[in-house]
Amino acid sequence: MSYQAPIKDMLFAIEHLAQIDQVAQLPGFEDAGLDTAQAVLEECAKLAEGVLAPLNWEGDQNPSALKDGAVKTTPGFKDAYRQYTEGGWQGLQHPQDFGGQGLPKTIGAACIEMINSANMSFALCPLLTDGAIEALLTAGSDALKATYLEKLVTGEWTGTMNLTEPQAGSDLALVRTRAEPQGDGTYKVFGTKIFITYGEHDMAENIVHLVLARVQGAPEGVKGISLFVVPKFMVNADGSLGARNDAHCVSIEHKLGIKASPTAVLQFGDNAGAVGYLVGEENRGLEYMFIMMNAARYAVGMQGIAIAERAYQKAVAYARERVQSRPVDGSMKESATIIHHPDVRRMLMTMRAHTEGCRAMATVAAAAYDAAHHHADAQVRKDSAAFYEFMVPLVKGYSTDMSIDVTSMGVQVHGGMGFIEETGAAQYYRDARILTIYEGTTAIQANDLVGRKTARDGGAVARAIAAQIEQTEAALHANSSGAAQTVAARLETARLAYLDVVEFVVKHGKSSPNAVFAGSVPYLLLAGRLVAGWQLARSLLVADALLQKGQDTAFMQAKIVTAQFYADHVLSSIPGMRDAIVAGAGSVTELALDAF
Amino acid sequence: MSYQAPIKDMLFAIEHLAQIDQVAQLPGFEDAGLDTAQAVLEECAKLAEGVLAPLNWEGDQNPSALKDGAVKTTPGFKDAYRQYTEGGWQGLQHPQDFGGQGLPKTIGAACIEMINSANMSFALCPLLTDGAIEALLTAGSDALKATYLEKLVTGEWTGTMNLTEPQAGSDLALVRTRAEPQGDGTYKVFGTKIFITYGEHDMAENIVHLVLARVQGAPEGVKGISLFVVPKFMVNADGSLGARNDAHCVSIEHKLGIKASPTAVLQFGDNAGAVGYLVGEENRGLEYMFIMMNAARYAVGMQGIAIAERAYQKAVAYARERVQSRPVDGSMKESATIIHHPDVRRMLMTMRAHTEGCRAMATVAAAAYDAAHHHADAQVRKDSAAFYEFMVPLVKGYSTDMSIDVTSMGVQVHGGMGFIEETGAAQYYRDARILTIYEGTTAIQANDLVGRKTARDGGAVARAIAAQIEQTEAALHANSSGAAQTVAARLETARLAYLDVVEFVVKHGKSSPNAVFAGSVPYLLLAGRLVAGWQLARSLLVADALLQKGQDTAFMQAKIVTAQFYADHVLSSIPGMRDAIVAGAGSVTELALDAF
Known part of the structure; x- marks a missing residue:
């Protein structure tokens, strides 16, 4: 069950796709060049591989348990968390003013991937703390910041997000908790709040709950929701x-997966009332919560990539070891390891290509985030923000969707052994299943993509991305290799199909909302497939150029093959998806309700 | 967690697609008309809904357990099994000579689906017994038949299949067990045999193990494997x-799913040696085992359909009940049940269409099986057998593959509740995951489809099926409805893509086996999608005709919408799959082995 952080691929994306050199030119990120990235990733890998990964299976077998109102986490988690905080990992991307390291997301994202590959259940605790930090940084008063931020940034205390109630899941308008x-x-x-990740645990001294609630007399619906800090333990003036x-x-x-991560039902105010402190202004809670959500959504997308990577590594290891049947091409007279069988190779390539494609997409998105927040030029900030905002539903929705397929293939590669829990492949399959649900289901991400990110600006950003893809196609056409030509052709066909869908969404968003939303998730998946494939196409170009210079031949060749595989096997599905969205909307909602 | 057998849809397929009237004209099936089918299905539904379904969740929570060499099954299973045998269900499709009811597979298949929808873990026991019966009927000596068959047909004793050993899974050439x-x-x-389903349990007095082993001096590889009956308890002369x-x-x-079904490691001959009786001739064991396997493979395909149906019903029930958000079309001012949301509808329609499509495919295959075994005309027997044989890998490989997607969607429809085990949706997701693995992985089914079923006859049967599909297209073209025209167009495009793949397989099977087997599973999935869509297209034609006669309007309209949905959303993916298979073979195996 070992895990090896894919540092080389991460650095390839950071250096060549996200262009860390440009990130390091942003004000505040002067020290965040490639060398820093490499040093940080190598250090993080030690923690992930050596401390967190070995606890992953234990967490599944011996999950968090509640007794007398207290949650005892898996043996080893508390100590691992101590090491995590002592290494300063919680503060990686947070401001130095509050004890963080102030590194760009372009670097931080890779660390989040590693931590999650190693142990997704563990990593959820820091993930939620990150969200709480973002919310307080953006909207907290100076007093709240002074009291809570440094403790959160060091990881001494952890954070939670309290949105969901039994009757209010995707629909926060239904929140009833009152303040x-x-x-x-x-x-x-x-x-009462439900589904509160790490809502109670024993790894930190205090837990800072961020809670959505209504103040009496507030407007109905989402415009009457406020955000509160509700600490588990009150904090004295001296801290x-x-x-x-x-x-x-x-x-x-009692969950299907991520069992080590305690998912709590929290009761606020069963006795005297839980003391809460308003964050920002009353009735603007949803807006602030979206800050947390957006950070968390990106991170959940990384979880998809992370669990896919882990499943891929495990499947490769098994395929190299398991001996079964002779190769179909007659190349060996004896039974071979199953990695010699074309169908196993197809599965491994599929897993690999999806994972690398989504990693590339997420890394490029992270660089856009950094530029959006740090660039000196306002127009660049604006354009970068628009690009990043478009990417968030793709990173969240698409990377997690693919992770379910990839972890399922991971089970399949193992054959019968994959179904046996002790093998470990099944855990990834179970763990991954939450990712398309929490922090907004894929449908919620798709609503965001359709509404705020595509229809609102008349498809401007969506088309701008297509124009960038077209530039990559031109570069591919200028490249003489057969792989580049193949990828260019597939990419072009896929881009045109994507534009058809964008056109459909923009044109019918208001007049036929049912038709557009019938295809909203397929649109998200199509766009995710396209953007991941685009980034792999860019990888091919970079790899080809570096290959000419004689750099790391095997790695660069692998990048090229992976890009071609993705184009042949994934981009090729996009025209069919377009057809389903554009021509198939009617049959989605036509069946009479009582006929189901 | 209630289950309602979809008798109406089953009878629709049995009557109109499989044409039970023609089955009832086969010698031996004179009493097996529509009325019989309906009576049998209704009776079976009582058992499935009333006895077996309520035990499904219990089986997951309180699975079979081993103590001192004995397996205690889930409380309630033993009594349920008694009711199952007392009802004569084990003998449904088996010869009356041995106490069976001798009904056609066309009817029996629907019962297998019901039993598996209700409780897949339970249903595995009878499923394996069916296989043992088939093997003994075909190859057993009169003495073996006399001793074992009636007890198996009544279900008084159960059967097992002992193929797998730690080093021999898909590759039976590696079997080491000796006789x-x-x-x-x-x-x-x-x-030592592993992964033996119901290899030990307490529901029946005796267990009849069918065991693959080598006799000393036998040829190496699969040509030196013999089949033995090894009873758990010896049988005296008086029975x-x-x-x-x-x-x-x-x-x-300790498994991911089907936890109530004990998966045993069996040790043969640790003491004096296990007494075994040769089935048929020495060294022909694999051939006989394939008889069991073929019966079991079809039944596992039914399990895929069964678990998909159960997941669909549960998702529909939740979607009708869960209130969340207003409809996007503004049709309601209040929050609505989520079945009003287009994306939920898309998921439910996808689940429904896949399930009905595969059910239709499997039912038609069953009728071909009946004709292959009972028709008076040798040519019809031969053609029907060829059709059935082509269908087996599709029913097994495709229906199970789709069941993983469908049960995953079932979880998604439930949102966060889907991830909570008590909800029950997660159990179907876990249970379904074995189906693409046991009784031959999808890759093994695809090898069968490519090798024995397509390449061997130069694609003759594959093309004959395309010709039948073309006839359906012609009938659709002759129908004036818009739905028929849409389906006709999608079906034609899909059929032509399928023919491209058949051509590719036939042409390159010998010269480029790696290229063909790189696309073998995609070919299987493509063919499965096409055939299921074809049967739904036939359903549309039938439904349209019956609608004209005023029969069961709501049901017939639903059949038409479902067929159109499938065409728009599933058949539309087939050209892209073709492209991946035909143009993408190279990149599957190009990556250097050490680059993974």
Whole structure:
């Protein structure tokens, strides 16, 4: 069950696709060049491979358990978390003002991938803390920042996001948790929140719950939701911990996967009321929560890539070891390791190409995020932000969707052994299954892609991306290799199909919302496939150029083959997806409700 | 977690697609008309819905357990099995000479689906017994038949298939279990078999193991494998049970799913040797085993359809009940049940269309099986057999592959609740995952499709099926409805793509085996999609005709919409699959082995 961080591929994406040199020219990121990236990734890999990965299976077998209101995490997790915080990993991307390292997302994203490949259940705790930090940084008062931020950035305390209630999942308008102002600037919070990741645990001294609730008299729906900090333990003026707040874990869920990660039902205010502190202004909670959500959505996309990478590595290891049947081409007289069989190769290539494609997409998106936040030029910031915002639903929705298929193939490569839990492949399959659901289902991501990211600007950003892809096609055409020509042709066909869909979405968004939303998830998956394939096409060009210079021949050749495989086997599916979206909307909603 | 047998859809397929009237004209099936089918299905539904379905979740939570060499099955299973045997269900398709009911597969298949929808873990026991019966019927001596068949047909005893050994999974040439002739016509069997479904349990008095082993001096590889009956308890001359045989369960597996079904490691001959009786002739074991395998493969395909149906029903029930968000078309001012949301509808329609399509395909295949075995005309028998044989890898490989996607969508429809085990959707997702693996992985099915079923006859049967599809297209063209025209166009495009692939397989099978086998599974999935879509297209024609007569309007309209949905959303993917197979073979095996 060993895991080896794919540092080389990560650095390839960071250096050549995300162009870390340009990121290092942004104000504030002067020290964040390739050397820094390499040093950080190598250090992170030690933690991931040596400390976190060995606990992954244990977490599945011996998950978090609730007793008397306290959650005991898997043996080893607490110590691993200590090492995680001592290494300063929680603060990697957070401001130096609050004890962070202030590194760009372009580098931080790779670390998030590693931590999640090693142990997704563990990594969820820091992931939620990151979200809490983002929300406080953006909207917290100076007092809240002073009290909470440094402790969160060091990881001494952890954060949670409290959105969901039994009746309010995707639809936050239905939130009923209420907050009563106490006249002293504080509130008392009452209500039940479910599905709270690391809502209770024993790895940190305090837990900072960020809670959506309604203040009495607030408008109905999402415009009446406010955001509160509700600490597990009150914080004294000197920063020491005070009384236990009235926020308690009443149960944790029995889940399909990520079992080591405690998913809590939290009860706020069952006794005197849970003391809460308003974040920002009343009734703007959803807006702030979206800051957390957007950070978390990107990170969940990385989880998809991470679990796919882990499943791929395990499948490759098994395929190299398991001996079964002679090769079909008669090249060996004895039974061979199954990696010699074309169908096993097809599965491994599929797993590899999806993983590398989504990694490339996410890394490029991270660089756009960095430029959006740090570039000196306002127009570049704006364009970069628009690109990043378009990428978020793809990174989240598409990388997680592909991770379900990839982890499923990982089981398949193992044959019967894949179905036996001790083998470990099944755990990835179970763990991955949450990724298309939490932090907004794929349908919610697709709503975002269709509504805010495509229809709102009349498809401008969507088409701008197509124009960039076209430039890559031109570069491929200028390259003489057969692989480049193949990829160029597939990419062009796929881009044109994508443009058809963008046109369909823009044209019918208002007039036929049912038709557009019938194809919203397929549109997201199509766009994700295209952008990942585009980045692999760029990889091919880079690899070909470096190959000419004699650099790392085997690695560069592999990049080229992987790009071609992706074009042949994944991009080739895009025209059919277009047809389903554009021509097939009617049959999606035509069946009478009582006929189901 | 209730289950309602989809009797109406089953009877539609049995009556109109498989044409039960024609089956009932076959010698031996005179009483097996539509009325019989309906009566049998209704009776079976009672057992499935009332007895077996309520035990499904219990089986997952409280699975079979091994203690002191004995397996205790889930509480309730033993009694349910008693009811199953008392109802005569084990003998449904088996000869009346041995106590069976001698019904056609066209009817029996629907019962297998129901039993598996209700409780797949339970249904595996009868499924394996069916295989043992087939093998003994075909190759067993009169003495073996006399001793074992009736007890198996009544279900008083159960059967197992013992193929796999730790080093021999897909590759049976590697079987090492040995059988030593004792000079009295019996053998002593020594070896270890793994993954033996219901290899040990407490639901029946005796277990009849069918075991692959090598007799000393036999040729190497698969031509030196013989098949033996090794009973758990010896059988006395009067049919009563004698001494315990030296075949023992040493462990059972901890699995991802189908947990109630004990998967045993069996040790043969650890003491004096397990007494075994040769089935048929020495060294022809593989041939006989294929008889069992073929029966079992079809049944595993039905399991795919069964679990997809169950997942669909559960998802529909949740979507009708869960309230979340307003409809995107503004048709309601309040939050609606999620079945009103287009993306949920898309998922439900996808689940439904796949399930009905595969059911139709399997039912038509069953009718071909019946004709192949019972028709008076030798040419019809031959053609029907060829059609059925072509269908087996599709029913097995494709229906199970789609069941993984469908059960995954079932989880997705449930949102966060889907990830909580108590909801039950996750169990189907876990259970389904074995189906593409056991009784031959999808790759093994695809090898069969490519080698024995396509290349061997130069693509004759494959093309004959395309010709039949073309006739359906002609009938669709003659139909004036828009749905028929849409389906006709998609079907034609898909059929032509399929023919390209058949051509590719036939042409390159010998010269470029790596290229052909790189696309073997995609070919299987493509062919499965096409045939299922073809049967739904036939359904559309039937439904349209019946609609004209005013029959069951809502049901017939639903058939038409489902066929159109399938054409728009599934058949539309086939040209892209063709491209990947025909143009993408090279990149599958190009990556250097050490580059993975």
